[in-house]
Each structure stands twice: as structure tokens, then as C-alpha cells.
Amino acid sequence: MSATALLLAFFLVFSTKSSLFGGVANAAxxxxxxxxxxxxxxEYxxxxIIRGAGGGGLALDEFGFGRCPLAVLQRTLDTDRGNPLTFWPVNNESVVSLSTDLxxxxxxxxxxxxxxxxxxxLDNYDPSSGKWWVTTGATKGEPGANTLTNWxxxxxxSGNVYKFSFCPSVCESCISLCNDVGIYNDEDPELGKRRRLALSPQPWRFQLIKTSRVIKQVA
Known part of the structure; x- marks a missing residue:
């Protein structure tokens, strides 16, 4: 069995379906x-949560020289908050809850x-790096088998410290990957080292800052 097949056998599990809408009932x-x-x-x-060598916020790979899809990466400076994010839960609730597909x-x-x-x-498996990279270009909404990689x-x-995970339950009959999302150094021949998001047993830990809070502080 090839290394790729072994990796797939390790990661491919049936997702635990906690509800039809990809979340935990009455989640915090x-x-x-x-x-x-x-x-x-x-926007957030x-x-x-790690200052200094831990790096800053998340951003698009703005220097891809026309290469698509764009990568999701972490800024290297802890003073750089990156690009704002918005979250869209599958259950259309106005508040984002834990363990809910979004x-x-x-x-x-x-x-x-x-x-x-x-x-x-979640992009296709990259055999050259052995990673499942997080990229962009997904369709928002439309939960089901055709959008499984988008959730x-x-x-x-602990407290208000969080991690991202990928374990979609928007398709009850589908087989899907289940793992946390971490940071890896990706060596690009043109761009050098970049901290990219990918599936990982060691999650990246973060906090969320409302962008309007930052604007008020600057003003």
C-alpha cells in the first residue's frame, strides 16, 4: 500500500453526526x-495567542503571482492581524456556536x-508535502455532498481560546476527514517560507478580535 493510501486510511473516518444541520444541539x-x-x-x-515567534493573524496568499486557488496563511509578525474573517453557520443562527459546521x-x-x-x-491531498492545505474558492452555503470540503x-x-477543525457532518452518508487545523512552514521556490494552514494533529490556537474594536482603538 502506498504512503498516500496509508494516509487516507488513517484519516478517512465516518463523521459523527450530532444533528442534521452539522452542529451540536444547544452548543455554547x-x-x-x-x-x-x-x-x-x-468581521473578526x-x-x-502566542506572541513574538508565534506570528500574527490569518490572511490570503496575496503574492501568488496568478496561482490559484489562494492559500490561507498566517502572518509572521504578531503585530499584523491579517485580513478580517466572517463566519456563516450552516444552521443560519445569528450567533456562532462551538462544534457547528460553518x-x-x-x-x-x-x-x-x-x-x-x-x-x-480543504484542498486536495498534496503528495509533495504530505498535507491537506486550506485554500479558498469555495461555494458558501448549499450544505451537502458537493460542498463537503467547505465546512x-x-x-x-480554554476560556476564549479556540482552534479550527475540519470534520463536516453536512452529509450523513458521506465519508470525510476529521482533524484539527494547524500551521506548517511551506517552502515555496519563489516566495520562500510561508506559514500555511493545513490539517494537523497539533492545532493552531487563536482568539477572535472584532474589527470594530481595533478601529476604535486606532481612532
Whole structure:
């Protein structure tokens, strides 16, 4: 059996279906850094809880020289909050809850560079790196087998510290990957090292900062 097949055998599991709408009934709300509930469609920065070498927030790969889809990466400076994100739960609730399938979208929602959406999706397995990278270009909404790779979750680590995971339950009959999302150094021949998001047994831990809070502080 090839290394790729072994990896697939390790990761491919039947997702635990906690509800028809990809979430846990009566799940606790996700909280921002101020302890307020995270709201659907409102802009937030996701920033590392580790200062210094831990890096900053999340952003699109803006320097891809026409290569699509765009990668989701972490800024190297902890003072750089990256690009704003919005969250869109599959159950259309106004508050984002833990362990609920949701679309994650960069602002702006559309990339003129790639002529596609800035909504996250799990890309195909990359045998050269041995990773399942997080990229963009997904369709927002439309839960089901055709959009299985577009749904992520926010899980609690402690307090208002969180991690992203990928374990979609929007298709009860589908087989899907289940793992956390972490940060890996990807060595690009043109761009050098970049901190990219990919499935990982070691999750990236973050907090959410409402963008309007940052604007008020600057003003």
C-alpha cells in the first residue's frame, strides 16, 4: 500500500453526526477576546495567542503571482492581524456556536485576482508535502455532498481560546476527514517560507478580535 493510501486510511473516518444541520444541539457560543458572543456575518481577526515567534493573524496568499486557488496563511509578525474573517453557520443562527459546521470567509468575499470566492475549503491531498492545505474558492452555503470540503468548525481550547477543525457532518452518508487545523512552514521556490494552514494533529490556537474594536482603538 502506498504512503498516500496509508494516509487516507488513517484519516478517512465516518463523521459523527450530532444533528442534521452539522452542529451540536444547544452548543455554547464562541466568544471574542472581550467575552462577547461572536456574531454571524460580523468581521473578526483571528490572531495567535502566542506572541513574538508565534506570528500574527490569518490572511490570503496575496503574492501568488496568478496561482490559484489562494492559500490561507498566517502572518509572521504578531503585530499584523491579517485580513478580517466572517463566519456563516450552516444552521443560519445569528450567533456562532462551538462544534457547528460553518463557512469561513475572508473580507472582501470575492477575489478579483483569482476570480473566485474567498471562502475557505480543504484542498486536495498534496503528495509533495504530505498535507491537506486550506485554500479558498469555495461555494458558501448549499450544505451537502458537493460542498463537503467547505465546512469547518470552531472548537474550544480554554476560556476564549479556540482552534479550527475540519470534520463536516453536512452529509450523513458521506465519508470525510476529521482533524484539527494547524500551521506548517511551506517552502515555496519563489516566495520562500510561508506559514500555511493545513490539517494537523497539533492545532493552531487563536482568539477572535472584532474589527470594530481595533478601529476604535486606532481612532
Amino acid at each position: 457560543p464562541v466568544l471574542d477576546i472581550d467575552g462577547n458572543e461572536v456574531l454571524t456575518g460580523v 481577526y483571528a490572531v495567535s 463557512n469561513i470567509e475572508f473580507v472582501p468575499a470575492f477575489s478579483a485576482w483569482c476570480r473566485s470566492s474567498n471562502t475557505w475549503r 469547518f468548525r470552531i472548537e474550544n481550547v
